[in-house]
Amino acid sequence: MKEIADKVGGLDVHRDTVVACTRVREPDGMVTLSKETFNTTRKGLEDLARFLIDAGVSTVVMEATGVYWKPVYYTLEGLFPQLWLCNAQHVKNVPGRKTDLSDAEWLADVAAHGMVRPSFVPPPEIRELRELTRYRKTQVDARAREIQRLEKVLQDAGIKLTSVASAVWSASSREIIEALIAGERDPAVLAQMAKSRMRAKIPQLEEALYGHFGAHHAFVAKQTIDHIDYLDAAIEALTQEICERLVPFESAVALVSSIPGISATTAQVIIAETGGDMSRFPTAEHLCAWAGLAPASYESAGKRRSAGTRHGSPALKRTMIEAARAAARTKGTYASAQYARIARRRGPNKAAVAVANSMLNVVWHLLTNGELYQDLGADYFESHNDPTVQVKRLTKRIEALGFDVTVTERVA
Incomplete structure (x- = not known):
């Protein structure tokens, strides 16, 4: 060789x-x-x-x-x-x-002998930024676990707050839990602490707040709330440091966050993981493959079988799939239409990966060309369907039900 x-x-x-x-x-x-x-x-x-x-x-x-x-x-x-x-x-x-x-x-x-290729290692400033964004994500995950732990404590005490409130961690819920920690046990008094739209549910709250909240529940809940407050402060400090380091990349963050489903925080992670320099990736497909959002290939004896997605950057893959699920909930966008079409046939998980692939493909083009995102609209797929093909498909379905169909084109 x-x-x-x-x-x-x-x-x-x-x-x-x-x-x-x-x-x-x-x-x-x-x-x-x-x-x-x-x-x-x-x-x-x-x-x-x-x-x-x-x-x-x-x-x-x-x-x-x-x-x-x-x-x-x-x-x-x-x-x-x-x-x-x-x-x-x-x-x-x-x-x-x-x-x-x-x-x-x-x-x-x-x-x-050239039998191996080097991996992508970003420059020092991007490595530092990446360290901060990844650590912030661990703090966000820890905060979510603490909120789940608080819900567990309330359920153990028979306090069915989330059966009435939309979330265990809101302004009303926090005030009620802090009152429980302070020793208040009267459901009527606790229910009156509800705010805004939750005040319409005061009768249901009184019933839900009747439990057996003990001293050990109060101690664990107090420690949990203190930890959540600490994590909130840590996340805020990390976000401020990340924003300061991203000042040279403000234009790139603006371009990426113009995509529906991608927030400023998500755009920060994308820049930190990719470095914002798309010249390192020859094509958008290379970037998607590096992120682990492209299909892997397996062929043996002339036969191909599904091999799932490629292994890639776990942090970027997770971020893009979260963004894809957010984009799927938007109204009247190309991403929401794409997700709905694929989810009907392949399920929500594969649809999320497909939308994430499309969104990262768009990111590559935006950062390469320096242009803001222009959405194709939710009717993109319908407008590109051939009417003749649709007529044939629908005619076959009607004839399969035992009817004769005669189709006449309407004169404009």
């Missing part, structure tokens, strides 16, 4: 150590291998960099091993013409011959 690189370094990364192997082809055609193990401390990584520089390698390859690759990659970044981070599934070694030294040698060998 033809070699594409003469001087390559392969790194097998672990938590405490990194095994390096340099593969250098000499002028006489002989290949020289040199292997050494280094610590992953700052001093150990500096020794690793000197080892690779002294060997004269031009391409350094490593596997994406959990989070342990990050300090190694960041230390070597900018020191070599090519620094590759590779998907571990794409560089599997020969079974039965696995050692740390052989893994490093195998990485160097497959890179020298």
Whole structure:
């Protein structure tokens, strides 16, 4: 097999150590291998960099091993013409011959022969932004779990607040729960704390608030509310920091958020995950595949079978599917019409993935062309149907019911 690189370094990364192997082809055609193990401390990584520089390698390859690759990659970044981070599934070694030294040698060998492609690693400023948006998402998820835990406490106490209120966490619900924590147990007094539209349900509230809310329920509910308040403050602080870092990308955020179903928060995540630079993805299909929203392929012996969607960026995939479900609830949009058509035949989950694919495809075009989104409308599919085909289809259905059909075209 033809070699594409003469001087390559392969790194097998672990938590405490990194095994390096340099593969250098000499002028006489002989290949020289040199292997050494280094610590992953700052001093150990500096020794690793000197080892690779002294060997004269031009391409350094490593596997994406959990989070342990990050300090190694960041230390070597900018020191070599090519620094590759590779998907571990794409560089599997020969079974039965696995050692740390052989893994490093195998990485160097497959890179020298062009048998592996580097993964997308964004620049430092995007990596920092990505860290913030992902951490914000964990806080949002934690907040949702705390609200569910509060509902569990109320149900355990026999307080059926959510049987009347639309949500366990609203202005009225919070005031009622805080009164319960403070010791108030009279359902009539608690029901009078309802606000706005919930006041029309005061009789039902009185019945729902009659339970056995005890001291231990009050303690757990108080801790839960305090945690929710802390998470609200953390989410607000993170959002403020993210907005400040996104000032250079304000135009990109505006373009992406012009798509129905994509909020400013969702647009922030899309920019953080993709970097906002669509030149890294040759086509919109490449971006969708990288996000894990494109169908995978499986073919053997000339037969193809369904293989689901490709593995991709979990954070971006989740964000786009959430946006697709939001777009499906909009009125009079192309996305809502597309979702309805597919959901009837394939179910809601596959419809959500299909709409997410379309929306990410649009994101690529908007960021590439710098244009705002122009919706095609909910009647797009109907307006593009061939009337003749529809007539034939409907005629066959009527004839199948035992009727004769004569169709005459109306004169305009």
